[in-house]
Amino acid sequence: MPLEDAISQSERCNRCGYCQPPCPVFRATGVESSCGRGRIQLVKAAAEGRASFTKDYEPILFECLLCRACVEACAPRAETDLIVAIARNEWFKKWGRNPATDVLFRELLGDRSKLEMAASLAFKGIDWGLAKAAQVTGLLRLQPRASVALDWLGSPPKELLTKRLRRMRLSASGTKRRVGYFVSCGVNMLSPDAGEATVRLLSALGCEVVPLPNACCGLPAYVYGDWEAAEQHILDAARVYREAGPLDAVVTDCGSCSSHLRHVAELIGLEDAQLDLVHTKTKDLAEFVSEIARRPTARVDAQVTYHDPCHLSRHQDLTTPPRELLSAVEGVDFREMKEADWCCGGAGSYGIEHAEISKVILGRKMGWLEETGANVLTTACPACITQLGYGTRRHELPVRVGHISEILARAYGADLPPLERQEAEARATEAVEA
Numbered sequence: 001m002p003l004e005d006a007i008s009q010s011e012r013c014n015r016c017g018y019c020q021p022p023c024p025v026f027r028a029t030g031v032e033s034s035c036g037r038g039r040i041q042l043v044k045a046a047a048e049g050r051a052s053f054t055k056d057y058e059p060i061l062f063e064c065l066l067c068r069a070c071v072e073a074c075a076p077r078a079e080t081d082l083i084v085a086i087a088r089n090e091w092f093k094k095w096g097r098n099p100a101t102d103v104l105f106r107e108l109l110g111d112r113s114k115l116e117m118a119a120s121l122a123f124k125g126i127d128w129g130l131a132k133a134a135q136v137t138g139l140l141r142l143q144p145r146a147s148v149a150l151d152w153l154g155s156p157p158k159e160l161l162t163k164r165l166r167r168m169r170l171s172a173s174g175t176k177r178r179v180g181y182f183v184s185c186g187v188n189m190l191s192p193d194a195g196e197a198t199v200r201l202l203s204a205l206g207c208e209v210v211p212l213p214n215a216c217c218g219l220p221a222y223v224y225g226d227w228e229a230a231e232q233h234i235l236d237a238a239r240v241y242r243e244a245g246p247l248d249a250v251v252t253d254c255g256s257c258s259s260h261l262r263h264v265a266e267l268i269g270l271e272d273a274q275l276d277l278v279h280t281k282t283k284d285l286a287e288f289v290s291e292i293a294r295r296p297t298a299r300v301d302a303q304v305t306y307h308d309p310c311h312l313s314r315h316q317d318l319t320t321p322p323r324e325l326l327s328a329v330e331g332v333d334f335r336e337m338k339e340a341d342w343c344c345g346g347a348g349s350y351g352i353e354h355a356e357i358s359k360v361i362l363g364r365k366m367g368w369l370e371e372t373g374a375n376v377l378t379t380a381c382p383a384c385i386t387q388l389g390y391g392t393r394r395h396e397l398p399v400r401v402g403h404i405s406e407i408l409a410r411a412y413g414a415d416l417p418p419l420e421r422q423e424a425e426a427r428a429t430e431a432v433e434a
């Protein structure tokens with residue numbers, strides 16, 4: 001989508017200001033350039049040549065969460081997130097490309113084995129106490145973002161999801177459907193418990209699960225403005241879909257992946273027949289389970305609430321299926337959270353890149369979470385899980401954070417330990433490591 005599209009989108013803005021109150025970043029900063037109206041007018045000024053598109057545009061563009069709360073409030077539907085994304089692409093071409101972004105977007109995210117190797121090495125370093133040593137010796141002061149990242153991450157998983165999947169039996173007897181599982185980078189590296197629960201849930205529902213050897217869906221490259229890399233990632237994903245043979249659906253438990261797989265071609269103006277398969281087969285987990293599931297068979301005793309990932313609620317309009325599925329589980333006391341669709345401030349690496357704004361946004365969410373009295377906070381996106389987990393640690397809330405699949409898998413009789421036992425074991429491991 002070229003810059004002219006950003007200009008024509010921005011023509012829709014009548015400057016009414018209704019996008020100010022729902023914008024999490026504006027609520028944190030109080031600055032006009034943080035809200036939809038401000039960002040749109042500044043991009044428009046640059047696109048029309050009334051302002052020079054300098055490096056100073058970086059915070060205006062990159063402090064946006066792309067959460068679409070402003071779009072929802074906007075009567076003429078000026079799509080701030082699209083305008084900002086187009087401008088980021090221009091910014092990337094002018095200022096953003098460098099050896100580090102090339103390694104990240106074109107090497108690591110384009111090749112799952114390289115990404116896994118890099119993540120495993122980083123996690124081993126944390127396990128061996130190298131991070132703590134760097135903190136004690138003051139080395140991390142030289143790299144403040146690394147220090148923030150370590151706090152945000154907490155204890156890294158012991159094992160990547162793909163390694164666990166190699167040990168699992170993925171074909172239930174008498175399977176009715178053959179389902180591809182799109183392995184999200186985030187679930188693989190940050191939330192393997194969620195991924196394992198997803199796969200076990202699908203098996204318990206009578207699906208033969210085929211984990212796909214996919215790399216990234218392309219969202220990180222797209223939001224950073226590297227659309228060439230994003231295009232390569234989605235074409236690679238399309239090839240993987242094709243090579244997997246006949247599939248009833250490709251399911252992912254990452255709201256960002258499902259959204260991006262469905263929309264990326266349109267977003268970056270890519271016309272390629274190979275992508276039809278990606279568009280028609282991709283399903284979000286809750287959406288798919290709602291279509292095929294019977295009533296759950298097992299009790300799960302928990303007070304549960306749910307956080308809407310922006311990529312599910314506002315980018316795909318999927319808010320009902322997760323709530324209906326959770327509420328149908330015997331023993332689950334579902335407690336709706338106020339502003340459940342208020343962005344958590346995670347947005348990929350936003351919590352690291354814009355830590356101070358992100359903490360303010362997260363703090364509001366934690367207040368509403370506490371008010372529910374829930375002991376389990378569920379969501380459907382690995383970045384949200386990590387961010388919300390960071391929030392509960394930071395605000396000292398005794399709430400387990402996980403994916404809806406972790407409740408649903410148990411409710412459908414999948415072979416997993418009870419939630420409380422898994423939680424107790426995780427806490428014991430953390431205590432030993434501390």
Ligand code: SF4
Nearest residue numbers: 013014016017019074
């Ligand atoms: S709500 Fe829409 S029309 Fe009103 S100022 Fe914001 S972007 Fe412009």
Ligand code: SF4
Nearest residue numbers: 023064065067068070
């Ligand atoms: S997309 Fe979200 S963060 Fe960006 S301007 Fe709109 S409401 Fe604010």
